[in-house]
Amino acid sequence: MIHAVEHRGPDGFGYFTHSQVGLAHARLSIIDLEGGDQPIRNEDGSIQVVFNGEIFNYLELRERLVAQGHGFYTHSDTEVIVHLYEQHGLDFVDHLNGQFAIALWDDRQKKLVLARDRTGIRPLFYTKVDGRIYFASEVKSLFSHPAIPRQLNLQALGEIFTYWSTLPPNSLFEGIDTLAPGHCIVVHGGNIELNQFWDWAFPEEEIDQNKSVDEWAEELRALMVDSVRLRLRADVPVGAYLSGGLDSSVTTSLIKNYTNTPLRTFSVGFEDEEFDESRYQKELIDYLETDHTHILCKRTDIGQAFPRVIWHTESTILRTAPTPLMLLSKAVREAGYKVVLTGEGADEVFGGYDIFKEAKVRRFWSRNPDSTWRPRILERLYPYLKHSPTAGGAFTRHFFQQGLEYIDEPFFAHIPRWSTTQRGLQFLSPEVKSEIEKKSRFDKIADHYPADIHRWKPLNRDQYIEVHTLLSGYLLSSQGDRMAMANSIESRFPFLDHRVIEFAAQLPPRYKIMGLNEKYILKRAMAGLIPERIRRRSKQPYRSPDSQSFFIDGKPLDYVEHLLSEDKLKDAGYFDPKMVQLLKNKCSKGKAVGFSDNQSFVGILSTMLVNEMFIHTEHTDFTYLRNSSTLTESKH
Amino acid sequence: MTAEEKIRNYILENYLFTDNQSALSSDDSFLDKGMLDSTGILEVIYFLEDEFKIKIEDEEMIPENLDSVNNIVAFIEQKK
Numbered sequence: 001m002i003h004a005v006e007h008r009g010p011d012g013f014g015y016f017t018h019s020q021v022g023l024a025h026a027r028l029s030i031i032d033l034e035g036g037d038q039p040i041r042n043e044d045g046s047i048q049v050v051f052n053g054e055i056f057n058y059l060e061l062r063e064r065l066v067a068q069g070h071g072f073y074t075h076s077d078t079e080v081i082v083h084l085y086e087q088h089g090l091d092f093v094d095h096l097n098g099q100f101a102i103a104l105w106d107d108r109q110k111k112l113v114l115a116r117d118r119t120g121i122r123p124l125f126y127t128k129v130d131g132r133i134y135f136a137s138e139v140k141s142l143f144s145h146p147a148i149p150r151q152l153n154l155q156a157l158g159e160i161f162t163y164w165s166t167l168p169p170n171s172l173f174e175g176i177d178t179l180a181p182g183h184c185i186v187v188h189g190g191n192i193e194l195n196q197f198w199d200w201a202f203p204e205e206e207i208d209q210n211k212s213v214d215e216w217a218e219e220l221r222a223l224m225v226d227s228v229r230l231r232l233r234a235d236v237p238v239g240a241y242l243s244g245g246l247d248s249s250v251t252t253s254l255i256k257n258y259t260n261t262p263l264r265t266f267s268v269g270f271e272d273e274e275f276d277e278s279r280y281q282k283e284l285i286d287y288l289e290t291d292h293t294h295i296l297c298k299r300t301d302i303g304q305a306f307p308r309v310i311w312h313t314e315s316t317i318l319r320t321a322p323t324p325l326m327l328l329s330k331a332v333r334e335a336g337y338k339v340v341l342t343g344e345g346a347d348e349v350f351g352g353y354d355i356f357k358e359a360k361v362r363r364f365w366s367r368n369p370d371s372t373w374r375p376r377i378l379e380r381l382y383p384y385l386k387h388s389p390t391a392g393g394a395f396t397r398h399f400f401q402q403g404l405e406y407i408d409e410p411f412f413a414h415i416p417r418w419s420t421t422q423r424g425l426q427f428l429s430p431e432v433k434s435e436i437e438k439k440s441r442f443d444k445i446a447d448h449y450p451a452d453i454h455r456w457k458p459l460n461r462d463q464y465i466e467v468h469t470l471l472s473g474y475l476l477s478s479q480g481d482r483m484a485m486a487n488s489i490e491s492r493f494p495f496l497d498h499r500v501i502e503f504a505a506q507l508p509p510r511y512k513i514m515g516l517n518e519k520y521i522l523k524r525a526m527a528g529l530i531p532e533r534i535r536r537r538s539k540q541p542y543r544s545p546d547s548q549s550f551f552i553d554g555k556p557l558d559y560v561e562h563l564l565s566e567d568k569l570k571d572a573g574y575f576d577p578k579m580v581q582l583l584k585n586k587c588s589k590g591k592a593v594g595f596s597d598n599q600s601f602v603g604i605l606s607t608m609l610v611n612e613m614f615i616h617t618e619h620t621d622f623t624y625l626r627n628s629s630t631l632t633e634s635k636h
Numbered sequence: 637m638t639a640e641e642k643i644r645n646y647i648l649e650n651y652l653f654t655d656n657q658s659a660l661s662s663d664d665s666f667l668d669k670g671m672l673d674s675t676g677i678l679e680v681i682y683f684l685e686d687e688f689k690i691k692i693e694d695e696e697m698i699p700e701n702l703d704s705v706n707n708i709v710a711f712i713e714q715k716k
Contacts, residue, residue: 389674393697398667399674420673426653579653586650593682594675 001134001141002026007312008052008137008485014038016048021105021112025050028488030234030338031058036076043071046107047082052137053100053122054492055080056230061095077233085113093184093197097230097497101137101179112187118198119345119496120181120472123481127176133187139173139314143614149175150615152607157574158436159444160316161424161603163414165473167448169194172315172610181472198498200467202460202505204452209506216511217525220503224525227497228254231341232261238492239264239332240341242292243542244280246519247343247352249530251494255341256288257529263290266332266340268297268324275543280534287531295331297324302549303557310609312486313478317606318421318599321544325483333487344480345495348467349504350519351459351512352539354381358400359413359462360513366404375400380516389595410453411445413462414469418442424600427575427583445469459509546598547587550605554588563608572611575604639688640709646683647705651676662705677702684708690715 002013002024009026016023016039025038031054039048055061058077061084066072070083077098084092085104090113093102099121104113114135116124126135129147142148151174156166166172168180179185182198211219228251232238240255242248242265256263265285269278278294285292302323309323332340347353358381365374375397378390390396403415411418422441425433448468453461476493484491494500504512507521514520523535550560562568564584569577586592587601637645644660651671652659666672672680680702681692690712701711 392674392677393694394699395667395672395677395697395702396674398699399672416674419670423673578655582649582653582655591650591679593679594673596673596676 001136001144004141004144005136005138007488010488012037014050016050016105018048018105018107020110023048023050023103023105028338028490030054030236030490032074032076033235035074036078038078040074040076040078040082042082042086047085047104048107049078049081049085049102049104051078051081051100051102053098053102053117054233054490055096055098055100056233056497057095057097059233090184090186090195091197097499099492099496102184103135110188113184114179114187115184115197116179116181118182118498119467119493119501120476121481121493121496123477124179125171125176126179126185128192129175131190133192139171139176139614140311142176151175152574152611152615154432154435154574157316157432157607158425160318162418162422162442163445163469163473164318164421165469167444173614199450200464200501200505201450202456202464204455206457206508207506213511213521213524216507217521220500220521220525221529223497223500223503224250224494225254225258227494227500228341229259230497231492231494232259234339236338237262237264237336238339238341239266239335239337241265241328241343241491242267242281242284242290243343244277244284244534245343245540245542246523246526246530246534246537247346247495249284249343249534250346250522250526251341251343252284252288252290253526253529254494256290263288264335264337265290265292266328266335267292267294268328269294270324270544271296271298272545275545277540280537283531284534293331293335295324295328297327297544299545299549300552301327302544303552303560306549306605307559307609307613308486309483310606311613312482313606314482314610314614315478315606316603316610317474317478318424318603319543320546320549320602321542322479322483323549324544325479326486329484329487329489332489338488339490339492340484341492341494342480343495344475344491345471345493346519346522347539347541348463348471349495349501350522351463351509352519353466353541354539355413355417355466356459356462356513357381357516357518358416359458360516362400362404363407363412363458365401366407369401369404377516406442408454410449410461411442411465412458414465415442420596421599423596424603427579427600427604429573429576432574457509459512460505547592547601548590550601551588551590554590556584556588560584560605563612564605568608572608572616574607574611580604639712640705642687643684643705643708646687647671647680650679650683660705662709664705665699665703667699667703680708684712688712688715 005026009028011029012027014025014037023039038050041048055077058080061080065083072079084095093115100117101122101124102115123137125139134142136142143150153174156170156172159166169177171178183196186193240252242252255261267281270276302320305323309326361377382388406412511521518539550557566577569575569580592598648654648660702708
């Protein structure tokens with residue numbers, strides 16, 4: 001099982017077996033290269049741990065634990081976990097500032113504890129079969145075991161074609177659960193107990209802390225400096241991604257100005273002007289005087305790399321955007337680096353996305369639904385798109401007006417996005433359509449938020465829904481962890497330090513979005529630290545060419561032709577073959593300009609790849625696919 | 637092929653992904669049926685401008701002109 005995830009840890013394997021339990025670990029050596037091999041134990045070996053991730057405050061924790069009498073035998077961050085558990089029991093997780101998937105065996109109490117970090121940076125899956133529990137960082141490890149059945153979870157497929165993510169504990173596979181972020185499970189005496197140790201939380205009323213905006217900004221800058229400082233801790237060199245946008249400008253500028261770490265940066269550019277941010281990247285590179293590597297991503301690169309992307313994501317995805325990041329992490333590896341800092345999380349934490357501004361305008365408009373000028377504010381959004389969703393006059397207004405009856409629901413902001421994405425469901429085969437639950441639209445998400453969400457400010461509700469769907473279920477997993485780990489790179493996220501998240505949660509919403517100026521407090525905190533043009537630049541979310549990546553001169557790539565053929569679609573049974581042919585034709589002619597067609601196409605193709613590589617295949621060893629560039633080459 | 641047939645076939649093929657004529661009646665509202673996403677109407681406009689050699693102004697992008705096959709047929713007729 002462990003060899004299936006060798007890409008996550010190519011530096012060595014470690015094992016622990018005992019009467020009831022087996023732990024295995026594939027190591028990516030970053031801290032304590034000589035002595036930090038896992039599993040790691042406590043003083044008498046009664047507690048054993050394997051984990052994937054980093055504990056960034058390990059030095060501070062170690063100092064405290066040593067003072068409390070604990071004996072360390074390594075210099076690793078891992079070892080603080082076993083001693084914290086000795087000291088605090090299951091509350092050990094509360095002390096960790098890090099990103100982690102942990103498996104801890106307590107031999108005295110015969111307990112297995114699995115824990116996942118607060119925001120879902122590192123993955124953790126588990127399943128119970130024939131009275132045994134199996135767990136792993138990736139599903140392919142579980143599928144390596146012959147006892148574990150392989151079938152697509154159709155409800156989960158419906159969830160991805162709505163929320164962009166499955167809703168925990170669902171994974172895309174029947175019987176395999178994902179451990180939700182901020183949760184742990186305790187396996188003991190034949191029972192599995194699920195506990196939540198952390199969640200995003202917001203105040204009901206604005207907390208009057210008698211602080212000026214500049215005091216907030218100063219506090220934020222100090223927090224970010226410390227978050228970056230902690231995340232540079234490594235016994236190997238640490239690099240940084242640089243997109244040209246505000247967030248990675250912040251992370252790289254903080255490295256430059258507040259640490260001694262030599263700055264080594266990496267970025268990706270595109271042939272298509274609509275997606276390319278090279279000129280902003282260059283401005284920052286010159287400003288920071290960084291040692292920089294830039295890779296150019298062509299549409300054909302995306303099309304060719306996509307099967308390998310899906311082998312790593314193990315999921316239906318709705319955009320090709322993870323693909324260039326896998327190519328980028330390869331460049332990082334080739335440059336001799338194992339760790340990068342990235343800017344993900346800032347938009348969720350500080351209100352950077354257009355969806356938040358869009359919701360603000362829609363709420364404003366709903367106070368006077370007949371107004372003709374209120375909705376025109378929407379035209380200021382999406383300036384970066386070649387085909388703007390706000391260019392359609394009355395049709396645009398109709399689109400953005402949908403869901404006004406849900407104005408008080410926490411998911412109000414997400415209705416336009418989810419209704420666009422759900423257009424992919426029309427391609428399901430009739431049998432699958434009928435199996436997917438027909439509850440009223442979108443309300444499944446109500447099982448996943450706390451009761452007091454209704455008393456939070458609207459922006460905070462929007463943020464909560466966003467982080468529990470797009471962030472943990474797609475951005476951090478398919479686009480983040482899986483694409484970096486594909487080339488054995490560890491990505492680290494200063495904006496997702498839980499102290500930063502908890503600080504930002506206390507902010508009055510107007511300090512996140514001031515009028516329509518997003519991430520206001522972050523921009524204010526970083527004034528003087530980053531080029532003004534980038535600080536003031538309007539938001540351009542990271543995207544890459546979608547359906548157009550899979551056709552050359554109107555002809556689909558070989559594996560696309562093969563997997564989206566009528567026979568293959570009929571055989572798999574998820575999608576209506578005739579409808580998919582018409583979508584494929586539309587995409588081949590370059591006529592799929594909008595979001596929903598592209599999402600549908602990429603979603604259908606990625607599902608067929610998942611089916612081919614994980615379900616349909618008789619193989620239990622997936623290593624044959626690891627290095628293949630096209631699917632048809634690897635078929636047996 | 638008449639204008640109505642061209643438009644019907646275009647809509648069926650590109651928004652309902654079917655060749656089944658009974659899936660769409662010529663006075664069905666695209667908005668009410670939820671057939672268009674936020675950029676869908678732009679695609680329809682590109683098609684109409686290409687196919688019928690007309691130019692559609694911003695102020696003409698209204699449901700009365702574009703929100704059903706019948707509306708589009710009438711709109712194109714008066715543009716000639």
